[in-house]
Amino acid sequence: MGFLSNWFKSSESSSDIAKSRLKLAITSDRAVCSPELMEQMKNDIIQVISKYVDIDTKGLDIKVTRTEIDDESGGTVNAVLASIPIKDKRPFRR
Amino acid sequence: MGETVVIKGTKSGITLVLNPDADYETLKKDVAAKFSDLTAFFGEAYKAISFKGHKLSDEQKMELINIIHENCKLSVLCIVEDDPEEEETFRQALENKLMEQENSSNTGQFYKGNLRSGQVLDVETSIIVIGDIKPGAKVISKGNVIVLGSLQGNVYAGAAGNPNAFVVALDMHPVQIRIADAIARSPDNPEKNIKKRRKNATHETKIAFLDKGNIYIEPLDKNVMPDIHL
Amino acid sequence: MGEVIVITSGKGGVGKTTSTANIGTGLAMMGKKVALIDTDIGLRNLDVVMGLENRIVYNLVDVVENNCRIKQALIKDKRYPNLYLLPSAQTKDKSAVTPEQMKKLTGDLRNEFDYILLDCPAGIEQGFKNAIAGADSALVVTTPEVSAVRDADRIIGLLEANDIGQTHLIVNRLRADMVKEGNMMSSDDVVEILAIDLIGIVPDDEHIVISTNNGEPLTGSDCQAGQAYMNISKRILGEDVPYLDLEVTKSFFQRFASIFKR
Numbered sequence: 001m002g003f004l005s006n007w008f009k010s011s012e013s014s015s016d017i018a019k020s021r022l023k024l025a026i027t028s029d030r031a032v033c034s035p036e037l038m039e040q041m042k043n044d045i046i047q048v049i050s051k052y053v054d055i056d057t058k059g060l061d062i063k064v065t066r067t068e069i070d071d072e073s074g075g076t077v078n079a080v081l082a083s084i085p086i087k088d089k090r091p092f093r094r
Numbered sequence: 095m096g097e098t099v100v101i102k103g104t105k106s107g108i109t110l111v112l113n114p115d116a117d118y119e120t121l122k123k124d125v126a127a128k129f130s131d132l133t134a135f136f137g138e139a140y141k142a143i144s145f146k147g148h149k150l151s152d153e154q155k156m157e158l159i160n161i162i163h164e165n166c167k168l169s170v171l172c173i174v175e176d177d178p179e180e181e182e183t184f185r186q187a188l189e190n191k192l193m194e195q196e197n198s199s200n201t202g203q204f205y206k207g208n209l210r211s212g213q214v215l216d217v218e219t220s221i222i223v224i225g226d227i228k229p230g231a232k233v234i235s236k237g238n239v240i241v242l243g244s245l246q247g248n249v250y251a252g253a254a255g256n257p258n259a260f261v262v263a264l265d266m267h268p269v270q271i272r273i274a275d276a277i278a279r280s281p282d283n284p285e286k287n288i289k290k291r292r293k294n295a296t297h298e299t300k301i302a303f304l305d306k307g308n309i310y311i312e313p314l315d316k317n318v319m320p321d322i323h324l
Numbered sequence: 325m326g327e328v329i330v331i332t333s334g335k336g337g338v339g340k341t342t343s344t345a346n347i348g349t350g351l352a353m354m355g356k357k358v359a360l361i362d363t364d365i366g367l368r369n370l371d372v373v374m375g376l377e378n379r380i381v382y383n384l385v386d387v388v389e390n391n392c393r394i395k396q397a398l399i400k401d402k403r404y405p406n407l408y409l410l411p412s413a414q415t416k417d418k419s420a421v422t423p424e425q426m427k428k429l430t431g432d433l434r435n436e437f438d439y440i441l442l443d444c445p446a447g448i449e450q451g452f453k454n455a456i457a458g459a460d461s462a463l464v465v466t467t468p469e470v471s472a473v474r475d476a477d478r479i480i481g482l483l484e485a486n487d488i489g490q491t492h493l494i495v496n497r498l499r500a501d502m503v504k505e506g507n508m509m510s511s512d513d514v515v516e517i518l519a520i521d522l523i524g525i526v527p528d529d530e531h532i533v534i535s536t537n538n539g540e541p542l543t544g545s546d547c548q549a550g551q552a553y554m555n556i557s558k559r560i561l562g563e564d565v566p567y568l569d570l571e572v573t574k575s576f577f578q579r580f581a582s583i584f585k586r
Contacts, residue, residue, distance in 0.1 A: 013506025018470050019513050025470075026477045026517060212366065212414045229377075230414055269378045279378035282402060 028063070038062070041080075049084060059085040099124040101132070107142035107174060110158075114147050118154060126161050133166040144174040189254065200324055202237065209233065209247065229269055235259070244297075248272075257304050258323040262314060266300035271309055273302065278309035326357075326434040329441050329560070330459035330488070334475030336446030338467045339496040342532060342541075343553070344443040345373045347463070349541040350557025352407035356438040359398065361430075362412035363455040364445035365420055371411045375402060375539020385413035388425040394432060403540070408437075418450040423457035430458030439560075448482060456483065461490040463523065467497045468509040477518055492523035494556065499528045500570035524556035527570055 042062050049055055062082045098116040102109040112121055129136075143162075145155060159170045202220035209215055209223070211230025220237030231247035233239050236254045238261070245263035250272040252259025257274040271278045299314045303321050312318045331344045341362075348360045362370035365385065371377040382397035387410070394410075401407035413420065433440050442459060445451035456462070462483050466476040476493070483491050495511040502508035511525045529549035535542040542550040543557065548568065555565045 015468075015503070015506050015509045015513065018509050019517065022470050022473055022509075022517055025474055029474065029478060030481065214415045232415070270380070272381075277381060282375065282378070 038064075045082065045084075054087045056085040056087050059083075097124075099128050101128060107144065109144050109146055111146045112148035112150075114149070116148070118148075121148065122158065122161060125158055126165050129162050129168070130165040136166055136168045138167045138169070140169045140171050142172050142174050143170045200237070208243070211247075227268075238262075251302075252304075259304070260322060261302040262299065264299050265297040266302070266311060268302075271302050271311075273304040273309055276304055276307055276309050278302070278311075326437040326440055327461070328430045328434065328459045329439065329461050329463060330444050330455050331441060331463045331465060332444035332452065332455065332479055332483075333446065333465040333472070334448065334479040335466075335472045338465050338472050339494075339526070339532075340446075340465050341369050341373050341443050342536065343463070343465050343494060343496065343526070343556075344370060344441050345541045346543045346549075346553035347557050347560070348407060348439075348441050349401075349404065350543040350554050351439050351441075351560065352401070352404040353544055353554075354557065354561060355406070356561070357406045357436070358439045358441065359408045359410060359433050359437045361410045361433075361440065361442045363421075363426070363442050363451060365412050365451065366414065366417045367445065368412035368414050370443050371399075371409060372539060373536050374409055374541065376409050376411070377539075380411045383411045383413040384429075385416050385420045388421050388429060394429070418445070418454065421454050423453050426454045427458040448478065452479075452482070456486055456488060459488055461492070462488045463492050463494055464518075464520070465494045465496050466514060466518075468495060468503075468511070468514055473509070473514055473517060480518060480520060491520050493518060493520050494524045494526060495522065496526045497528040498525055498570065523559050524552055525567060525570070526552040526556075527568070 042060070045062060046055065046057060046060065060083070062080065062084075064080055098113040098120055100111040102111060110125070116124075143159065145158075150158070155173060159173070162168060162170060200220065202222060203217055204222050204224065205215055205217075206224045208225040208228060209231035210228045214232045214234065215221065215223070216234040218236050220239070221233060221235045222240040222242065223233065224242045226243040227233060227241055227245050227247040227249065229246045232250070233241075233247070234250040234253050236252065236256065236259075238259050239249050239251045241249075241261070241263035243263070244265035245261070245268050246265075247268065248270045249261050249268055251261050252274040253272075255274050259273050261268075261271055261273070267280070269280050300311050301314045301318055301322070302309055302311045303318070304310075305321065310321075312321075331340050331347070333340050341364075344360055348358050352358045360370060360374070361384065362368050363384070364370075368383075371380060376399050379399045382392040384397070386392045387394050387397045398408040398410055401409065430440055430442070442455045444455035464476050464479055464483070466472045480491055493515060495514050498511060499508055503510045511522060515522050527548045529547055531542055531545070531547040532549050541553075543553040544550055548570070552568055555568065558565045
């Protein structure tokens with residue numbers, strides 16, 4: 001049993017894993033955005049950004065999530081989170 | 095102001111919804127117009143017809159049907175009544191007929207197989223079940239119920255009110271037995287019951303019958319024979 | 325005017341029926357007149373949990389189809405004379421009843437009873453729609469498992485969409501020892517995810533199994549689950565009851581175990 005408990009200690013506890021997986025699943029369940037609409041928005045974002053920088057469309061990740069507001073209220077707000085990898089190493093030189 | 099005549103079609107018939115406020119002469123005219131418009135739609139079909147909305151005498155109904163016949167190729171086969179009073183009379187007549195049947199005859203049917211929770215076997219005659227009746231299952235018979243197996247569910251004998259109906263089971267552990275208007279239920283203490291059942295592992299054939307408004311369950315031996323009335 | 329409360333969960337097997345039986349019993353113990361309605365048509369269970377299955381003559385479908393009067397179908401509890409059960413039909417399916425009929429039924433019962441508890445079937449289809457139709461408020465039951473919590477979230481969304489005013493959460497089958505080891509989400513975790521008010525935490529207790537075997541709800545008995553359900557009943561009546569300290573009782577069990585070790 002010793003090695004098992006060590007193994008559990010070294011990584012995240014299973015309840016934490018459950019919590020974070022649930023949060024993810026629930027946010028996508030709650031998202032009002034249909035997959036088609038999501039795809040359209042994604043394409044539009046790619047179009048606009050590609051005007052300025054060369055982006056890696058494969059690594060692209062855009063989703064609507066509930067995020068905590070950065071103030072004392074502790075409330076939450078729906079937000080579009082986009083992680084868009086840029087191909088160019090020094091993107092903004094002119 | 096809505097239309098005076100609305101035609102609703104069903105699989106086998108048509109319903110004429112008539113405006114209760116319109117007078118009969120207007121209705122006649124409108125029915126004629128409606129049906130001549132729809133001649134092509136109906137073709138040469140055979141339909142049953144029912145009337146709704148407007149109170150009509152039998153003569154008036156016949157007159158309207160004649161109007162329909164004159165104005166299109168449709169053939170009205172019969173009038174379906176939508177009268178709750180009449181329906182009740184029919185139902186009672188049917189039930190009386192069934193009562194007669196079960197009082198005068200001793201006919202029966204067989205059923206093979208187990209009955210499980212949610213299943214209902216509803217028969218007009220006596221029934222012999224070859225199999226078990228599990229908890230939650232139900233057998234309803236206007237006559238007697240014989241279970242060649244374990245009776246652990248609900249059974250209703252003499253469902254039309256025959257107080258001489260009885261229930262026989264090889265293993266008698268019903269949740270509820272009803273005979274005619276009487277209801278008996280199993281004892282409330284399940285634990286003891288289970289223990290008792292294990293003790294009496296050798297199943298004893300028992301009979302449930304009605305006597306002076308109470309349901310009795312007795313071993314099926316010569317002592318109860320006088321209580322059985324076929 | 326009575327209050328109509330629906331007990332629901334989305335996922336099956338998390339303890340809706342057990343909770344309905346026990347909370348109903350708790351409210352009746354405190355002198356309230358309570359009606360329990362099993363709305364799970366085709367898969368009735370509340371009757372066996374209450375130990376009243378041998379008394380059923382008429383059921384919910386008979387009432388809405390006017391085969392009998394409501395009073396004929398209501399079964400009086402074995403122990404508490406102000407607790408009644410309206411059993412579900414076993415031989416019909418969910419479509420035998422419409423939301424409008426349920427609304428009317430609960431409306432009629434309001435005049436007679438202080439509380440009407442509806443045991444909702446699992447799922448979000450017709451049966452769920454029937455059960456919530458006449459409800460003022462809802463108790464959502466979940467266990468600290470991902471599947472149950474996710475389904476509870478879906479249910480809460482649907483309850484909000486259907487304008488069910490108050491929604492409270494019951495976290496069922498919590499194991500304090502597993503929470504401590506980090507192998508089970510705590511009630512706080514679940515509340516954080518679902519973002520609704522908690523009304524009770526019921527520990528995983530083998531007495532529940534025994535109580536359902538016997539067909540006698542255990543509310544108010546000495547065991548943890550019995551106390552937890554009593555507390556929930558009290559909170560429904562508006563009492564401010566502190567939550568059970570499940571940790572303390574755990575050490576009690578350890579003490580108990582150590583007696584045997586000696």
